[in-house]
Amino acid sequence: MSGQTLTDRIAAAQYQLTGSDVARAVCKATTHEVMAPKKKHLEYLISTTNETNVNIPQMADTLFERSTNASWVVVFKALTTTHHICIYGNERFIQYLASRTSLFNLSNFIDKTGTHGYDMSTFIRRYARYLNEKAYAYRAMAFDFTRVKKGAEGVMRTMATEKLLKAMPALQTQVDTLLEFDVHPKDLNNGIINAxxxxxxxxxxxxxxSYNDGIINLLEKYFKMKKSECKDSLEIYKKFLTRVTKIAEFMKIAEQVGVDKNDIPDISYAPSSILESLETHMNSLEGKKG
Structure with missing residues (x-):
């Protein structure tokens, strides 16, 4: 499996003949080599997203086309390249993904050519679901939760109640889909899944x-909310408490596979007394005792 295959070279040459440097770079980033997409190809694709004359739909379409390959290697690299551009490229790229009627259709993907391909197919299906959800969240909110300003003056801390109650479930779903990747250190056994x-x-x-900012905003507004809003907020807060544990577990895996401790945020647990106060207030609004 090592080295570029003849198919890889032919595909790259075809794009070169049609004059599409972007499509050729996508092809080079998603070869059959069992290694992460090469930095030089990723950097080229990222730089082109900032150029006004570059065809973003064509870049995305080539990545979607590569994701229909039969090889787990090519498909996984197409997903990783897409994600990399979402994070580091111009926001126009994820805007385009969010505007598409169809995204990655990999819920039934399976590479039966070997045990390794079979194992990696599971993660490909989960990863595709996450990238789709990332685009859906952008479509719903018109911004990327990972890109917005954080902290006291940030987007989630200053958001009005009505919009906040729409944003938090979308954010929770995106977090859930990411955590469903459910990887263990032993599974991180090649450059592609590691990337x-x-x-x-x-x-x-x-x-x-962003999640933490949203919860702080929610708690600050909670005691002034209408009963229906309090009810929704209480459910959001309860879900947050269960997700904090899962997020901390994901961070532990990162530490186990060599991520610097200083790069891992401290996931602190909220005291149960907060939940008790919220529930007491909710009960008082519903006319219950206790």
């Missing part, structure tokens, strides 16, 4: 920061 894991780790850090 995917690191991109997911980077996304999760930023998603958690």
């Amino acid at each position: 995917a894991f690191m991109l997911l780790f980077k996304d999760l850090i930023k998603l958690f920061a």
Whole structure:
């Protein structure tokens, strides 16, 4: 499996003949070599997303086309390349993904050519679901939760109640889909899945920061909300408590596979007294005792 195959070379040559440097770079980033997409090809694709004359739909379409390959290697690299451009490229790229009627259709993908391909197919299906969800969240909110400003003046901290109650479930679903990648250190046994894991780790850090900001905003507004809004907020907060544990577990895996401790945020647990206060307030609105 090592080295570029004849198919890889022919595909790259075809794109070169049609004059599409972008499609050729996509092809080069998604060869049959069992290694992460090469840095030089990723950097070229990222730089082109900032050029006004570059055809973003064509770049995305070539990546979607590569994801229909029968080889787990090519498909996984197409997903990893797409994710890399979502994180580091111009926002126009994810805007285009969000505008598409169809995204990655890999829920039934399976490479039966060997045990390794069979194992990796599971992660490909999960990864594709996450990337689709990332685009759906952008479509719903018109922004990327990983890219928005964080902290006291950030988007999630200053959002109005109505929009916040729409944003939080979308954010929770994206976090859930990322955590469903459900990888263990023993599974991180090749350059491609390792690259995917690191991109997911980077996304999760930023998603958690947005999630935390949203929860702080929710708690600050909670005691002034209408009963129906309090009910929704209480459910969001309960879900947050269960997800904090899962996020901490994901971060532990990152530490086990060599991510620097300083790069891993401290996932602190909220005291149960907060939940008790929220529930007491909810009960008082519903006229219950206790």
